[in-house]
Amino acid sequence: MKTLIWKEWRETRMIPAAFCLLFLAINLFLITIQYLADHMHGARVTPPGGIYTVDSVKLTGVACSLLAAVVCGGSIVSSEASKGTMSFLTSLPVPKKSLWLVKAGIGFAGASAALLGILLLGLALIWVNFGWSAIAIAHQDPLAFLVMLTVLMLSAFTAVYAVSYAVSCLNNQTFASIVFAILACFAISGAGFxxxxxxxxxxxxKLSEFNNHLITLHEFDYYLALYATLHNPESMIVATSFALLTLTVIALHISNVSFGATEEPRRRYLIPLRIVGKWTAVYASLGAALYGLYMVILFHVQPALMRQ
Amino acid sequence: MHRQSLSLSHPIDLSKGDAGLLSPAIASAPDALRIQGLAKSFGKTSVLKDLDLDVPRGSVYALLGRNGAGKSTLIQLMLGILQPTAGQIRMLGLDPARDGVELRQRVGYIPERLPMYDWMTVEETLRFVSPHYRNWSREDETRLVTTFRLDRTKKVRELSRGNIALLALVIAMAHDPELVLLDECTSGMDAIARSEFDRTVIDALHGSNRTVFFASHQIHEIERLCDWVGILHNGRLLLQAPVETLKSSVKMLRVTGMDKDENALAQSPNVLKAQTSGREWLITVQDYDEMTPPVKFFGGVVKEAIDLTLEEIFVALVAKEEARI
Structure with a gap:
């Protein structure tokens, strides 16, 4: 196991470093543009407040971190297949599960190293350019909300990595794998939104219909829980984090089944369809059962308790 | 000693009655490899069809076949890297589908394309693979590396094709395997490198009781290495037999005064190939050893029975099969 971990880290270690450098390069580029704009004579070329702000640092940081997750996850298995070394790896007396686990773990470690590096660089850039007070001004929400937001972002980061890792297990070409991973992440985000x-x-x-007395309160109650969740930021963050973690589990399941598969890639894409179908059926059944339970509690148990 | 007729439609099985061809100890040992009814398809493409194959322990078995016959697929099935569509494989008594990890502990494998990590040095490659084998011997590794004159500090991408094959041989041999599989590992090498590699393999395996399984289309090279041969064609095993049995059974007859035409000869199940140069016919026949001895053949006089190389026998058998289909 140690030698597998060593090998994977030797092959992955340049990716986090490259993305930290990319993040730094983008920010230096923006600083340069800002500086030139501030010292030019004539019409202003940057918007009021400038283009290099705390928000721009955060935005570039998020983008570089997510891209690092895509590249780490999207290349770690497909690169073996494209170089032809997968057969060498699978011919060793090592269970496929161990190989899968080491690759998933080291890939995630690489993505996390990129995230940490970008975070530290971002904090350093903000401190140098804006001072610590800029962060306090930008984040005035309660601590609990900030923690939930952090959990949401980490869930998104993990989900992006897991989806990219699954795509990597389905593809034989590194570049195609990364492109498909990016497209898959956009497609899933788009579907989610x-x-x-x-x-x-x-x-x-339904709320409008209730306000216009077109439906009764009893009828609106069926949609109340959903409405409350969608219009409450904390609830939305919890629900979205849960959905992202579910996506992570499904993606890892797909990658586990398709890891080291020798069928043509065309036939390998049937694997995620099968697994997603299975999970959809499970979650639909679970959701329906929970919703039914909620209705029973709302319309029968609660009124009975109130009558007593 | 009972000899079964060579038959293209029914591959020869080595029964224990033919044990006189091997030493009694080896003949009584269970087969190193036993395959029954094996089939493998990739989608609609059927690569192996209803394959039965036996490899006796301690033998050097050569599986011959053209490119695309299914040799590499068969080896990957034997190692548990691929799963069969139908049939059963028992290698060293183990089922590769269920016991693939344990099997790969006991088997040395040199693949065709020798895919290693080109950024690793020879030393790093050996340190990478050795912890996975419980029987890995540093003494054997050192002896082999010294014998093959491999530079431990060189990166794999700096090695020649021949040296990469030798490194693969070190990996395959240093953990004392019971069975060694070589899958066309000399492809891409020039003739001299191939010859040197074959000599190295013979020297490395000489005197050991290991079973060796070659898959190759370089028939003229492995002829001198093997004592058993199987011929794979279009996913089916046409024939398997000891090399000496095959060579004594398939001969080329020089026949004169024959009045048959080529079509009539082609109908005969014993005739694999026939060509004429005017008055004489050169007819490749199987089951020659059962002709006791042939003086007359289809009305002609047999002047000479010529020994054939394994390559010539292979070409004749495959041609007959393709004509039959």
Whole structure:
């Protein structure tokens, strides 16, 4: 196991360093542009407040971290297949599960190292350019909310890595794997946002109908829990974090099943369809059961308790 | 000693009655490899079909076949890297699908493309693989590295094709395997490098009781190495037999005064190939050893029975099979 970990780290270690350098380069570029704009004569070329702000540091940091997660996850298995060394690895007397685990773990360690490096560089850049007070001004929310936001971002980071790792196990080419991973992350995010917008539209419509006395309170109660979740930031963060962690588990399951698969990539893509179908059925059943339980509690148990 | 007729449609099985071809100790040992009814498909493409194959322990077995015959697929099935569509494999008594990890502990494998990590040095490569083998011997590793004159400080990408093959041989041998699989590991080498590698393999394996399984289409090279041969064609095993049995069974007859035509000869199950140069016919036949001895052949007079090389026998058998299909 030690030698496997050593080998994976030797192959992965340059990626976090590269993304830390990329983050630094982008910020130095923005600083340079800002400096030149501030010292030019004539019309101002940057918006009021400048282009290099605490928010720009945060934005570039998030983007570089997520890209590091995609590259670490999207390349770690597909690079073996593209170089032809997967057969050498699988011919060793090592269980496939151990190989999968080491690759998943070291890839995530690399992505996490990139995240940590970018975080430290970002803090250093903010301190140098804006001072610590700029962070306090930018974050005036309660500590609990900030913690929940951090959990959400880490869940997103982990989900992005897991999806990229799953795509890497399905592909034989490194570059294609990274591109597909980025597309998959965008597609899943788009689907997620679309779902939220759809649900929000439905619940808002029902609220409007209730306000216009077109439906009764009893009928609106069916949508109340959903409406409350969608319009409460804390609830949305918890629900989204849960959804992202579920996505992580599904993606890791897909990667576990398809790791070292020798079928053509075309046939390998049937694997995620099968697994997603299975998980959808499980979650749909669970969701329906929980919703039914909620309705029973709301319309039968609660009134009975109140009558007593 | 009972000899079964060579038959293209039914591969020879070595029954214990043929044990006179091997030493009694080896003949009585269970087979190193036993395959029954093996089939493997990738989607709609059937690569191996209803394969039965036996490799006696301690033998040097050569699996011959053209490119794309299914040799590498068979080896990957034997190692548990691929799963069969149907059939059963028992290697050293183990099921590769269930006991693949344990099997790979006891088997040395040199693949065709020798894919190693080119950024590693020879030393790093050996340190990377050795902890995974419980029987890895540093003494054997040192002896082999010294014998093969490998530079431990050189990166794999700096090694020649031949040296990479030798490094793969060190990895395959240093953990004292019971069975060694070589899958066309000399492809891409020039003739001199191939010859040197073959000599190195013979020297490394000489005197050991290991079973060796070659898969190759370089027939003229492995002819002198092996004592058993199997011929794979279009996913089916056409034939498997001891090399000496095969060579004594398949001969080329020089026949004169024959009045048959080529079509009539082709219909005969014993005739693999026939060509004429005017008055004489050169006819490649199987089951020659059962002709006791042939003086007349299809009305002609047999002037000479010519020994064939394994390559010539292979070409004739495959041609007959392709004509039959």
């Amino acid at each position: 679309g779902m939220i917008l759809l649900l929000d539209g439905v619940t808002t419509q």
